[in-house]
Amino acid sequence: MKPLLSVVVPVHNVEDYLEECLASLAEQSLKDIEVVLVDDGSTDGSRRIAEDFAARDDRFRCVHQPNAGLSAARNTGVARTTAGVPYLAFADSDDIVVPDAYERMLASLESTGSDLVTGNVWRLNEQGRQQAWQYRWLTADRPRTHITRDPRLLADRVAWNKVFRRSFWDRHAFTFPVGKLYEDTPVMIPAHYLAGSVDVLHEHVYLWRVREGSITRRRTDVRGVRDRIAACEQVSAFLADRGAGHRLRYDISCLRDDFVYFLEGLPMGGPAYRSAFMADAGAFLDRAGDAALAGLPAEARIRWQLVRERRTEDLLAVLDFERANGTGTFAVAGPPGRRRAVSPAVTGGRSASARLGKGDLPAVARLVDAGWGEDGRLRLRGYAYIRNLPARAALQSLKAGLVREASGGRPRPVPVRTVRTERATADSGQELHHYGHAGFEMVLDPGRLGPGHWLVGVVVAGHGVVRRAALRAVEAAAAQPLVHDLGDGLRAVLGYRDGRLELAVSRLPALATGHEQGPDTLELTGRLYGDTRPTALVLTREGGAEQVHPVRCGDGFGARIPLAALTAGRWRAALLTDGVRVPLAAAPELPPPAFADAAGALVVDLSGEPRVDRAETAPDGGLRIGGTGAGALLELRHSTLGETVA
Incomplete structure (x- = not known):
């Protein structure tokens, strides 16, 4: 039977990773594939691994x-x-394809x-996998869309x-540019524009292996930087015939993404x-001109204007300052309306310097602590300030709270009451500005708001500038629900949200307000409003x-499981x-085995596994953790270093 999909895999000196890559292709849920392995003059064991795999699976x-580079190998394949x-696909020989990726992708194209x-895409390194930053925006499928x-x-x-x-x-006779690094860009961006439509899948299809040593070497490679900029110029020239707006948007994206990698490598690069x-x-x-710079934030305009003026030493000084204080930290000079x-x-x-626009002075608003009072009211404590405008005095940080339905x-x-805090300055990661009066309560x-989903924000005013910001958690890990x-x-x-x-x-x-566990049953009771x-209790496991279990109703409800x-x-x-x-809610104080999860919903779990239900900072600065379940030893494992503390 003729295959539905051809997969081209260029192979060159990847013996440590090749077997895993080929196994991910062989184990695809879509079986009607052919895999063309192009050994590009490997000098390690890659050729033998590829030949052995082909001998075992006739789809390979x-x-x-002879070695001619990635582009030539792809073109040969x-x-x-x-x-x-x-259908046609490409896979790099040190990466991994998700097991059902090709089945899902072909189903989308057929539809x-x-x-x-x-x-x-997942980014894969020695610490595990993380979301690739290029695709963080991908939260939903987008069938039949287009780059325009x-x-x-x-x-x-x-690719x-x-x-x-x-x-x-x-039809478009696509080929990869031979003898060039960063060969994907001058093919993939034109492909996006030339396509009638493109399907975008938000679920992951690929694990991209990032080998840190090779990244560091390539970052300051003269050939690498020249090839990358040349590839972007090639795409920009392609877009010149498709309207100024498309070319300008792409040029801005190069300054915002592609070139930053090399710009930030300047301090470690040599003179060449x-x-x-x-x-x-x-x-x-x-060539791109002022219009491309105008599409960037102020800190980027400062950097790129220095490049445009070929002021290498000043640019190195700016990069050194940003390494210590964070990108986007600068002083503000000039009167309102003409600030720089x-x-x-x-x-x-x-x-x-660079002229400031409204978006260049955003507000930062963070929740530090929240708790319910005995009067049923919610007390919030945090900080809010306008970035790069100091808040050394209360009049430099006037604040008001806002709530509105989502x-x-x-x-x-x-x-809102303004209070002093050192937390805002410490969390900002810079030493140029002090935000001592950014705190608020x-x-x-x-009860006065009534039922609804209420978003909470803060308005901040200071130095003649007024900004509004949504209130967010100090850290994503701290963004846990609080039920009352x-x-x-x-x-x-x-x-x-x-x-x-x-x-x-x-x-x-x-x-659900109570339960009693007997020798053979768990009796669950609660209130009805x-x-x-209800006629039944439905329990669903991941x-x-x-x-399904029957429910008795009276003044409240009961169910025997x-x-x-x-x-x-x-x-x-439920x-x-x-x-x-x-969905059945549970009283927050309900103990295991039927208890409230973090969002307040009822969960039944007889495993007896330890469950953390409270965490707080101790007076000595340590972390105090409490909960229920078996086990007398708590072990903490560092997610990156792999070290454990018991």
Whole structure:
């Protein structure tokens, strides 16, 4: 049977990773594939591994050629695929393809008729896998889209997370540029523009292995920087005939993404590298002009203007300052309306500055602590300031709180008290500005707000500038829900929506308030509110297992669950009312084995595993953790270093 997909894999001196890569292809859920392995003059054991794999699986075959580089190997592989195979893909020989990636990608193309499909990417290194930054924006599928409608696809510049319709590939006679580094960009960006439509999958399809040693060496490589800038110029020239807007948008993306990697390598590069970067990047800026710089934030405009003026030593001083104080830290000079960002790293007759726009002085608002008072009101403590405008005095940091429903509507003002704090300055990671009066305290009364999803923000004013910012967690790991029952079935949950602080006030249909475990059963009891009269309790375990138990209704409700039915694992609970499933909330103080999860929903778990239910900072600065469950030893493991503390 003729395959549906041809996969081209260039191979060169990757014996440590090749077996894992080829296994990921062999184990694809889409079986109708052919894999063309192009051994590009390997001098290690890669050729033997490839040949052995091809001998075991007739879907794989090897092609050998003298070393000519990645582009030449890919082009050879495309030429050696079977004629008439409708789809084409590429994989690098040290990477891994997700098991069902090609099945999902072909299904998408078959459904939409698009010319290519691209998918999300994991970045793989010695510490494990992380989301590739180029695809952080990918949170939902986007079938039949296009780069002109979604410019974020300008970051999608690699070949190996895609499947192409072969007729599209051949119609435009795509080939990779031989003898060049960064060979993907001058093919992938034109492919995006030439496609009639593109499918984008938000689920991951590929694990991109990042070998740190090779990155450091390439970062200051003269050939590397020249090839990268040349590749971007080639794409920019291609876009010149497709309207000024497309070319300008791409030029800005190069200054924002592609070239930054090499710019930040200047301090570690030698004279030849610095000369090559300043000459080629400077020429790019001379051609791109002021319009490209205008699309960048102030700190980037300062950097790139120095490149444009070929002021290498001043640029190195700015980069050194930013390493100590963080990118985006600068002084502000001039009167309102004519303010400029000025780098304090450059002194003497010529400054390094850029005109400020409104977006260049954003507000920062962070929640440090939250707690419910005995009066049922929510007390918030945090800090808010306008970045790069110091808050040394209270009048430099006037604040007001705002809440509004997530669905829209007018914001409601909330009184705020300004307090002193050293936390804001410490968290800012810079030493140029002091934000000592950025602290605030705010009190919210959920009873007065009423049911709804309320977003919380802060307005900050100082130095003649007014800014509004959503309140966010100091750290993502600290963004945990805070549940409080207000009485009579009214519940408030402080949590986060897309990183923004949100107070959700809702009326519960039911609340689990107690349980009793006998020899054979677990008896669950609770309150009912309003007209809720459930007929069944539905327990669902992760993985899809489900069980249904009858419910007794009176003043409250009760359900008897056989312990034998509660096999290992965590079961989530819902009530069945008039054929509709309603999530069952639990009282926060309910102990295991039927207890409230972090969001306040009922969970049943008989495993007895330890469960952390509180964490706080001790007076000595240590972390105090408490909870329930078996085990007397707590072990902490560092996610990066792998070290453990018991």
